[in-house]
Amino acid sequence: MFHxxxxxxxxxxxxxxxxKDKKKQKKIKKKKVKKNKKKLVLQQLVGFTFQxxxxxxxxxxxxxxxxxxFLLNFFFLNSSTFFLFPDLIIQNFNMHTLHMHT
Known part of the structure; x- marks a missing residue:
């Protein structure tokens, strides 16, 4: 009987x-989730600010x-600046200035 x-x-x-152990584990998981959420929000905020x-x-x-x-082309329209920029940009700029002055 005693046995x-x-x-x-x-x-x-x-x-x-x-x-009791299961309850402790649940509490620990909840704390971890809260910490992870705070970390995630902080990481997103820092990432967004940096971006x-x-x-x-x-x-x-x-x-x-x-x-x-624009300033280089406007003030120094000579042959030396044509080597600094692609021809297409300079042609577009020249076409634009021609339309403005005519």
């Missing part, structure tokens, strides 16, 4: 410890290049 009672108590204890910064710099660079190109 059976001891077995029942041991089994109940194992079940209780097993359930926006790159687009801004590239956009400004293109604008500055176009402005420099």
């Amino acid at each position: 059976v009672l001891f077995d029942v108590v041991c089994t109940l204890k194992k079940c209780y410890l097993c359930l 926006s910064l790159i687009y801004y710099i590239v956009g400004r660079g293109q604008f500055i290049f176009k402005l420099a190109h």
Whole structure:
């Protein structure tokens, strides 16, 4: 009789410890998910900011290049600048200036 009672108590204890362990694991998983979500949001925010910064710099660079190109063509329309830029751009620019002045 004592043996059976001891077995029942041991089994109940194992079940209780097993359930307790499962609850702990669920809590740990929830904490990890929350931390991962915070990390993911932070990574996305940093990535978006960095990407926006790159687009801004590239956009400004293109604008500055176009402005420099226009100023070089406008002020120094001689044979030396024709080697710096492709013929098509210079032809388009010259056609544009011809239409403006005629």
